[in-house]
Amino acid sequence: MARVIVDVMLKPEILDPQGQAIARALPRLGFTGVTDVRQGKRFELQLDGPADEAALAQVRKMAETLLANTVIEDFAIRVED
Amino acid sequence: MARVIVDVMLKPEILDPQGQAIARALPRLGFTGVTDVRQGKRFELQLDGPADEAALAQVRKMAETLLANTVIEDFAIRVED
Incomplete structure (x- = not known):
């Protein structure tokens, strides 16, 4: 049972x-030092079965x-330890 | 200039x-072998400056x-290579 991100x-x-x-809200909340923020999605x-080559090819599809x-x-795919 | 995820x-x-x-849609699309899907967010x-201890403490806040x-x-914080 593997977990793929x-x-x-x-x-x-x-x-x-x-x-x-978010980037514009940070200074208003007192946070400095962040020049850019990008938001995306994460799927677990x-x-x-195991995260073998066939399984990862499926995940890519x-x-x-x-x-x-x-x-x-x-998108980027990686196997979680 | 460090990037933190x-x-x-x-x-x-x-x-x-x-x-x-998503988990329910996968079999309909012909994909098998996935038992669970969780969706979350990812911020870059x-x-x-550098991702030193002070900067990471800020990011945590x-x-x-x-x-x-x-x-x-x-949430989980990590420095991207």
Whole structure:
């Protein structure tokens, strides 16, 4: 039983209003030293088998099909220890 | 200029309808082998200095104040290579 993480973030060239709102709120709350914030999504997938090459290829297809909009988003897959 | 990642996930005991919807959609799309899905948020913070202990303590406070609702969410902070 492996756990796989899929991180989905807007592509760098796509405007991220949620992240900008957070970046602008931070100084008002007294926090300094953050120059940029980007917000994305994180998916934890519990597999019923090992995270072998076939399983990760499946996860990649799930990410392309369902978890990410690859027109505007990038995704990264990693196996959690 | 360091980049810090804050992962925010619903606590395990909190129901995650978004994750459940994904888990139920996967078999309909022909994907098997995933027993559970949890969806959370991922924040990328660009710092204007190094990710030293003081900066990470600040980020922890930001997460508690703004990024996560600690009543129902857990968060994890890590420095990106």
